[in-house]
Every structure is written in structure tokens, then in C-alpha cells.
Amino acid sequence: MRRIVVVGGSLAGHRAALALRGLGYDGRLTVIGTEPHRPYDRFPLSKGFLTRQTDRAGLAIDGAPADVVWHLDETATGLDLAGRRVIVGDRRALRFDGLVVASGARPRDVVLVQGALGAFVLRTVEDADGFRADLEARPRHVVVVGGGLIGAEVAAYAVARGHHTTMVEPSDLPTVKAVGRPVAEHLLRLHRAAGVHVRRRTRMRDLDVRAGAVTGVVLEDGSRLPADVVMMATGTTPNVDWLRGSGLAISGGLQCGPTLHARGSDRVVGAGDVIRVPQALLGGESPRVEHWASTLAHADLAAANLLAGPGKGLPLSALPTFGTTIHGARIRAVGFPQVADRSRVLWGSVEAGRALVALGRGSQIVAVVSLDAHERLEPLVGQLRPGSSLDDLRTVSGVLR
Incomplete structure (x- = not known):
């Protein structure tokens, strides 16, 4: 391959470009990014960046790939697979022999907040800058719409x-899909103890905007919450619009095979928030995963398998992992908590704030979550494999007591 194009100028795209060079690829390498910046790390935006423990310089990603052509502040708008061309903007085309799709995802409600002062999503460093500035100005009424990880982190900060x-959350329990029911119940207690007003089983109907500035949130039942600042943390949509009509499968994200080759072309691989890939632990289901560590694993494997080809590529084996700290509670997880329907405490006490919790779907173990017990999580990671049950983990965890 003499020409590889990477669509996506964030962590996945940067890492894929770095991996390609590290594997000895010396052909033309082009990266297209919609933001005007060189790639930076988004992971701290809802964490250390808000609290000023991390500044802009601290978001920088080390190890800029050598001899890369950067097309920043530009957007891929189409893909011609037969002609091996990525369309940029209105009509300019970049030819490729290999393509890495790392176009990421965008906040679901980004259009809703545009033009409304005080209303935010959290995806870019500019989003975080603006939100932080509003909250540092003076006391505010803050409404966080969405109770997932980002919503929980933002509410704790505010x-x-x-x-x-x-916090406005449509389900009965915020963060349950991210960390499972036992730890989510603990976080709900911490939210309330800290003073967060949690409105469960409640949906937002609209923003109340007057004179160009947000003044409140209108709920589904017609009631209104006063708000000077609103953070929309309602999830993301994969950036696959530019792939429509290309022949690639893009249902709910770019559909990839186990080697991360896109379904529809052996010359295309995917990485990061935009892709769906079969997971052996889930019997071949293909969830979309939006975690920092998974993005790195995807990018490394996608680069290697693009060069190797689908016949010699290795399947994705790394399980999703993530970590966060909310109201001082240090949480780490591995696996797929979002599909769990049962749980078992393997060690400690969730109520006491130190525990190790296994999550299962039916008899299959699908995730393990630690609460201020990260060191106890590591020995169990290798036990998460197809066919492992909650009883299997309970036996293994006996050595931890």
C-alpha cells in the first residue's frame, strides 16, 4: 500500500497513524480531522480539565507520527470505494490504497444547544472551556440532562x-448501564448526599431559551426547571453520514468483522467510537464501545490488520475497560456492564464504599466492576471469557478474601 488515509483526527486517528509508522509503513499517510487542532486527549475533559488539574498542554498526545500529511479543520463528506477516494468538503478527493475509519461520534443533542448561551454538550476542548467558564463565574442553577458517566461526572463537579x-435521567437509576446496579445505587446515594437533585424517570421536552440564553429546562410533563447552565449528556451518534451509499455496512456505526476490517471492503478498517465489532464474550453481538483504552486497542489492531490483510489479521481480543472517579468514589470496570441483568458482590461491601462486583447476563459473566478496589480487579480480568459464570468468578475471588 502506497497511500493510506485516516479519517478522524482525534485519539483513534492519531494512534492508528502512529501505529502504522511504528509497523514500518513508509508510504504516504494522510489524516483528516474536523477540528482545527492537532489531536488531543478528550478523556480528561469531564474530569481533570474541568477541575483545572489538567490544562490544555496536559491534553496533548505524545509521539506525533512522522511524515504525516494533516488536513485539519476539514471534513470527509463521502467515500467512493470503487474509485478508492475519500471526498473532502464539497468535491476534493483523496485517493487511497488503504483506509482507516476513525471518525468518532458526536453528541446527540449538539444541534439543540447551538445558538443558546449557557447550553452545552461536552465533546471538544472549546465545549469544556465554555462550560467551565460559566460555572466559575458565579453561583448557578445547573441542569444536567442525562445520567450516564459524563452526566454523573459533570453533576459531581458542579x-x-x-x-x-x-440531574434529569429517564431511567430509574443513573449510571446503571455503565457500572451495573449495585455500584449505580451507591453513586445515587453519593449524588444525594452531595446535594445533587436527581429527577429519575423524567425526560426533557425542550430547552427554555429567551433572548438567546437558556433560562430553564421544560420536562416531559410540562413542568419547568430553572437553569442558567445546561449540560446535555444524552449520549452520542456515530459519525457515519459520510459513508452512506458507499457500500459499507453502517447500521448504528461502522460494522466491522473480528479483525476490524469493515464489512464491505478488505481495504477499510475501523477504530474507536464509530465502530461495532463482534464480541466473543457476548456471543458475537457487536456493541459500540466508547472508552479510551478500547480506542487505543482498536487503533493498534486496525493498523496492523490493514497492513496484514484480512486473511492474516488477528481478531480483537481486548475487552473494554474504563475508570472514573465520582464524588471521590474510584470506579474501574472491565467488560460490558450495559447488558447485565444480575450481579453478585465478590468482595467487600458496596454500601461501605469498597467492593468488587461481578455482573452477569443470565449465566454468563459479562463484566466486573471495582469500587475503590482496583488492585483486586486485575486478577479476575482473565476470567472473563465465553462460558464463564458468576459461580466461576466467586470461586476465583475466594483467594482475594
Whole structure:
């Protein structure tokens, strides 16, 4: 391959380009990114960056790939597979022999907040800058719409700064899909103890915007929450619009095979938030995973398998992992908590704030979550494999007591 194009100028794209060069690829390498910046790490935006433990310089990603042509502040708008061309903007085309799709995802409600002062999503460093500036100005009424990980992190930050903070969550339990029921119940107790007003089983109907600035949130039942600042943390949509009509499978994200080759072309691989890939632990189901560590694993494997070809490529074996700290509770997880329907405490006490929890779907173990017990999680990671049950993990965890 003499020409490889990487569509996506964030962590996945940068890592894929770095991996390609590290594997000895010396052909023309082009990266297309929609932001004007060189790639930076988004992971701290809802964490250390908000609290000023990390500054802009701290978001920089080390190890810029050598001899890369960067097309920044540009957007891929189409893909001609037969002609091996990525269309950029209105009509300019970049030819390729190999393509890495790392176009990521965008906040679901980005259009809703545009033009409304005080209304935010959290995806870019500019988003985080603006939100932080609003909360540092003076006491505010803050409404966080969405109770997933980002929503929980933002709510914890806002209430810790002394703001009147309300979380609006349509399910009965915030963060349950991210960490499972036992730890999510613990986080709900911590939210309430910290002063976060949690409105469960409640949906937002609209933003109340007057004179160009947000003044409240209108709920599904017609009631209204006053708000000076609103954070929309309602999930993301994969950036696959530019792939429509290309012949690639893009249902709910770019559909990839186990080697991360896109379904529809052996010359295309995918990495990061945009892809869906079969997971052996889930019997071949293909969830979309949006975690920092998974993005790195995808990018490394995608680069290697693009060069090797689908016949020699290795399947993805790394399980998703993530970590967060919310109201001081240090949480780490491996696997797929979002599909769990049962749980078992393997060690410690969730109520006491130190525990190791196994999550299962039916008899299959699908995830393990640690609460201030990261060192106890590591020995169990290797036990998460197809056919492992909750009883298997309970036996293994006996050595931890």
C-alpha cells in the first residue's frame, strides 16, 4: 500500500497513524480531522480539565507520527470505494490504497444547544472551556440532562463548586448501564448526599431559551426547571453520514468483522467510537464501545490488520475497560456492564464504599466492576471469557478474601 488515509483526527486517528509508522509503513499517510487542532486527549475533559488539574498542554498526545500529511479543520463528506477516494468538503478527493475509519461520534443533542448561551454538550476542548467558564463565574442553577458517566461526572463537579445542581435521567437509576446496579445505587446515594437533585424517570421536552440564553429546562410533563447552565449528556451518534451509499455496512456505526476490517471492503478498517465489532464474550453481538483504552486497542489492531490483510489479521481480543472517579468514589470496570441483568458482590461491601462486583447476563459473566478496589480487579480480568459464570468468578475471588 502506497497511500493510506485516516479519517478522524482525534485519539483513534492519531494512534492508528502512529501505529502504522511504528509497523514500518513508509508510504504516504494522510489524516483528516474536523477540528482545527492537532489531536488531543478528550478523556480528561469531564474530569481533570474541568477541575483545572489538567490544562490544555496536559491534553496533548505524545509521539506525533512522522511524515504525516494533516488536513485539519476539514471534513470527509463521502467515500467512493470503487474509485478508492475519500471526498473532502464539497468535491476534493483523496485517493487511497488503504483506509482507516476513525471518525468518532458526536453528541446527540449538539444541534439543540447551538445558538443558546449557557447550553452545552461536552465533546471538544472549546465545549469544556465554555462550560467551565460559566460555572466559575458565579453561583448557578445547573441542569444536567442525562445520567450516564459524563452526566454523573459533570453533576459531581458542579455541585462540588457550590452550584444548585439537578440531574434529569429517564431511567430509574443513573449510571446503571455503565457500572451495573449495585455500584449505580451507591453513586445515587453519593449524588444525594452531595446535594445533587436527581429527577429519575423524567425526560426533557425542550430547552427554555429567551433572548438567546437558556433560562430553564421544560420536562416531559410540562413542568419547568430553572437553569442558567445546561449540560446535555444524552449520549452520542456515530459519525457515519459520510459513508452512506458507499457500500459499507453502517447500521448504528461502522460494522466491522473480528479483525476490524469493515464489512464491505478488505481495504477499510475501523477504530474507536464509530465502530461495532463482534464480541466473543457476548456471543458475537457487536456493541459500540466508547472508552479510551478500547480506542487505543482498536487503533493498534486496525493498523496492523490493514497492513496484514484480512486473511492474516488477528481478531480483537481486548475487552473494554474504563475508570472514573465520582464524588471521590474510584470506579474501574472491565467488560460490558450495559447488558447485565444480575450481579453478585465478590468482595467487600458496596454500601461501605469498597467492593468488587461481578455482573452477569443470565449465566454468563459479562463484566466486573471495582469500587475503590482496583488492585483486586486485575486478577479476575482473565476470567472473563465465553462460558464463564458468576459461580466461576466467586470461586476465583475466594483467594482475594
